[in-house]
Amino acid sequence: MSYIEIKNINKSHYNKRNKKRAPDDSTKIGFIQVLDNIDLSFEEGEMVCILGPSGCGKSTLLNIIAGFDTAYDGEVIINDKKVKHASSNHIFVFQQNGLLPWMTVWENMELGLRNIQDTEVKNERIMEYIELVELNGFEDHLPSSLSGGMQRRAELARALAVKPDILYLDEPFTGLDYLTHLKIREEVVNIHEYIGKTMIMVTHFIEDALIMADRIIILSERPGRVLMTRKLDFPRPRNINKDRGLSELRDEIFLMLGVSYVA
Ligand SMILES: Nc1ncnc2c1ncn2[C@@H]1O[C@H](COP(=O)(O)OP(=O)(O)OP(=O)(O)O)[C@@H](O)[C@H]1O
Numbered sequence: 316m317s318y319i320e321i322k323n324i325n326k327s328h329y330n331k332r333n334k335k336r337a338p339d340d341s342t343k344i345g346f347i348q349v350l351d352n353i354d355l356s357f358e359e360g361e362m363v364c365i366l367g368p369s370g371c372g373k374s375t376l377l378n379i380i381a382g383f384d385t386a387y388d389g390e391v392i393i394n395d396k397k398v399k400h401a402s403s404n405h406i407f408v409f410q411q412n413g414l415l416p417w418m419t420v421w422e423n424m425e426l427g428l429r430n431i432q433d434t435e436v437k438n439e440r441i442m443e444y445i446e447l448v449e450l451n452g453f454e455d456h457l458p459s460s461l462s463g464g465m466q467r468r469a470e471l472a473r474a475l476a477v478k479p480d481i482l483y484l485d486e487p488f489t490g491l492d493y494l495t496h497l498k499i500r501e502e503v504v505n506i507h508e509y510i511g512k513t514m515i516m517v518t519h520f521i522e523d524a525l526i527m528a529d530r531i532i533i534l535s536e537r538p539g540r541v542l543m544t545r546k547l548d549f550p551r552p553r554n555i556n557k558d559r560g561l562s563e564l565r566d567e568i569f570l571m572l573g574v575s576y577v578a
């Protein structure tokens with residue numbers, strides 16, 4: 316059995332616009348279908364990237380797997396247990412800012428490590444990850460006094476410091492400048508290699524998925540269905556421009572997502 320199993324997930328959101336769009340509109344009145352029969356499985360330690368058009372239900376799916384959203388049809392099973400709520404071993408990096416604005420960087424990180432009793436161990440862990448994302452000197456800053464990119468880095472440090480069994484990442488590089496994006500992406504790849512934990516990442520960036528993933532899943536437009544799932548056996552470190560197989564796959568994915576002029 317796989318580590319994470321997702322069986323027949325269907326999800327609708329309540330739609331305040333209580334009318335059919337057309338006479339043959341099959342949407343249940345009052346509801347908008349977001350996910351259509353999603354069946355997936357994830358291996359332990361796997362890094363999977365989920366791609367798909369905006370609004371197709373990627374964040375919804377990730378929230379369901381992580382146990383934040385329980386109003387759906389179907390089943391999510393992790394390690395043989397049905398997911399009924401979020402777990403402190405499974406950390407989520409949100410699409411929007413997830414740092415607590417009234418707490419400093421240090422306090423935000425402490426919060427994630429509240430289960431560690433030994434203060435020295437806890438402090439060492441916080442410093443290790445602050446250094447990893449190069450935020451030394453900003454420990455006592457509130458999020459509002461950091462740039463957008465620094466806030467994302469602090470958030471990633473907070474998530475990684477917990478050494479979670481599963482890391483859910485919803486567009487983790489949003490708001491980072493190009494170079495920081497590349498740097499942090501490399502860092503996440505290295506960390507994944509080093510800690511070997513399961514990571515499920517939602518992204519808009521096809522290049523990120525190609526560089527990072529062990530497997531790519533592509534969802535269709537809403538209601539999201541699985542269009543493609545592809546294992547990536549390309550050697551690492553990966554370079555799309557130097558690896559013909561990777562650049563061909565990139566073109567194939569662009570075409571699948573309706574962008575033909577790039578390919
Ligand atoms: N709380 C909600 N109430 C009603 N509809 C919602 C709610 N949350 C999301 N939706 C709808 O569900 C659909 C999927 O939303 P979701 O946030 O999962 O998309 P997404 O694929 O993550 O998009 P993006 O790439 O833009 O982040 C959207 O059409 C959105 O309008």
Ligand SMILES: [Mg+2]
Pocket residue numbers: 373374375410485
């Ligand atoms: Mg989203």
